Amino acid sequence: MEAEALALVLDRVGVAVKGGSGCVTREMRIPPAMKATGATPEESRALILLTLSPESGASAVTPVPDLVSEAVERLRSALSE
Numbered sequence: 001m002e003a004e005a006l007a008l009v010l011d012r013v014g015v016a017v018k019g020g021s022g023c024v025t026r027e028m029r030i031p032p033a034m035k036a037t038g039a040t041p042e043e044s045r046a047l048i049l050l051t052l053s054p055e056s057g058a059s060a061v062t063p064v065p066d067l068v069s070e071a072v073e074r075l076r077s078a079l080s081e
Helices: 005-010 032-036 042-044 064-080
Strands: none
Touching: 005 032, 032 042
């Protein structure tokens, strides 16, 4: 699953994410932080970044894991059709 596709689905439900790593390189390779965790190239392409502001309260953050999970399932379903 590509991070950009997941970012588009999440944007539709009000969750702004960025596809990719915080340590961007010009080459198409696994970011060092992902490599250190043992991530595969496929897993590294699915990486999304979430950034919170100091003003982000619990009510804004609490639904995010469920929304991400639902978006992943929606994409998996669409890709398997």
